[in-house]
Amino acid sequence: MKTLFIHQNFPGQFRHLAAHLARDLDSQVVSLCQPQAPGHPLIKQRVSYEPSRKPSPHTHHYLHSLESGVLNGQAVAKVLLELKKQGFVPDIVIAHPGWGEALYVKDIFPATPLLSLFEFYYHAEGADTGFDPEFPLSLDDRLRIRTRNALHLLNLEACDAGVSPTQWQKAVHPAEFREKISVVHEGIDTDGMVPNPQQTFALPSGRVLSRADEVVIYVSRNLEPYRGFHKFMHAVQEICRRRPNAQIVIVGGDGVSYGRALPEGQTYREKLLQEVEIDPKRVHFLGKIPYADYRSLLQVSSAHVYLTVPFVLSWSMLEAMSAGCLVVGSKTAPVEEVISHGENGLLVDFFSPVEVADAVDAVFAHPDRLQTLRDNARQTVVERYAVKRGLAQYLALIDRLVK
Numbered sequence: 001m002k003t004l005f006i007h008q009n010f011p012g013q014f015r016h017l018a019a020h021l022a023r024d025l026d027s028q029v030v031s032l033c034q035p036q037a038p039g040h041p042l043i044k045q046r047v048s049y050e051p052s053r054k055p056s057p058h059t060h061h062y063l064h065s066l067e068s069g070v071l072n073g074q075a076v077a078k079v080l081l082e083l084k085k086q087g088f089v090p091d092i093v094i095a096h097p098g099w100g101e102a103l104y105v106k107d108i109f110p111a112t113p114l115l116s117l118f119e120f121y122y123h124a125e126g127a128d129t130g131f132d133p134e135f136p137l138s139l140d141d142r143l144r145i146r147t148r149n150a151l152h153l154l155n156l157e158a159c160d161a162g163v164s165p166t167q168w169q170k171a172v173h174p175a176e177f178r179e180k181i182s183v184v185h186e187g188i189d190t191d192g193m194v195p196n197p198q199q200t201f202a203l204p205s206g207r208v209l210s211r212a213d214e215v216v217i218y219v220s221r222n223l224e225p226y227r228g229f230h231k232f233m234h235a236v237q238e239i240c241r242r243r244p245n246a247q248i249v250i251v252g253g254d255g256v257s258y259g260r261a262l263p264e265g266q267t268y269r270e271k272l273l274q275e276v277e278i279d280p281k282r283v284h285f286l287g288k289i290p291y292a293d294y295r296s297l298l299q300v301s302s303a304h305v306y307l308t309v310p311f312v313l314s315w316s317m318l319e320a321m322s323a324g325c326l327v328v329g330s331k332t333a334p335v336e337e338v339i340s341h342g343e344n345g346l347l348v349d350f351f352s353p354v355e356v357a358d359a360v361d362a363v364f365a366h367p368d369r370l371q372t373l374r375d376n377a378r379q380t381v382v383e384r385y386a387v388k389r390g391l392a393q394y395l396a397l398i399d400r401l402v403k
Helices: 012-022 061-085 139-158 167-171 175-180 229-242 268-275 291-300 315-322 353-365 371-384 387-402
Strands: 002-006 028-033 045-048 092-095 114-117 161-164 181-183 200-202 208-210 215-222 247-253 283-287 303-306 327-330 346-348
Touching: 002 012, 012 028, 012 387, 028 061, 045 061, 061 139, 092 387, 114 139, 114 387, 139 175, 161 167, 161 175, 161 387, 167 181, 175 181, 200 291, 215 229, 215 291, 215 315, 229 247, 229 268, 229 353, 247 291, 291 315, 303 315, 303 353, 315 327, 315 371, 327 353, 346 353
Parallel strands: 002 028, 002 092, 028 045, 092 114, 114 161, 161 181, 215 247, 215 303, 247 283, 303 327, 327 346
Antiparallel strands: 200 208
């Protein structure tokens, strides 16, 4: 079978699936991505594309993402035409269409099934935007959000089938397209991300943490309000006051992946440090760290705080559960799909730093009793989100589409 993966930053969510297909000696796997994509060592056939230009500064600001998508789609179409001339016709195309790359796949390969990954569909109400009153929406925001979905609607119409990682993420898409979408999570490496009670973690100061310490961790790609960083920092202030021995370790960059950025030159970390009083000797900002260090940190944690607005569910929460962390998660839709309060984690009000601190107190007050929650958390991920489960679901869907 010949499989073409299209992802701006390949492999992205297709890491495990692409590697599995590449190990089959009867398969040919080709990746199509932008030049900066990390790629995968098992996928030797890699083709790059670059848009001919950036969106015009004169384009209406509602249409910037759509114009960018069209430019990406055109660039990919040119590469596909060249591949077709060389005799390569895939049996299936698997794409992340969020940046427009998959817009014109069916115009080049009309008989080839197109399977697209649908992470999110934007709403002015009921999901991420408008959730936090600190960031109110203007009418301009509402109109921009509606227009932004034009690209997603084109992608939904163009594909033969789609996947979403969670039931909630599927549910935010328009009802008339949901029959096209199957719920398939790409999977967590539950064999590699395991509990290790003997693990240690060295802080930049030289102090070595272990499971014997009170370790509270927070992990996000970037420290931003979409992942509740502003609420967490107010909880940190309370945790520092209540628990003189607690070590709070924070992982994440100073950029903004989602939502609004502050004026140029300002970061949310700097802003929040001006708003709260913490013990700088016990609150450690590590920035972005290597994956092996991240895994070690999860394995020594006492409490893993995961806060998010209703948005795409992070891999980090599932990886934390797989590592046997006790997750203190926000009572928001994507988290509630995975965590049941008091069974495999603790749920708190996203807007209540006091509830976060209360939950952390409970973790330290009842470490033995709450071990069951850690065990159940790992079992949840092993049963519902392990790589082998995700692969089996993907392969069954691919087989149906190809046949």
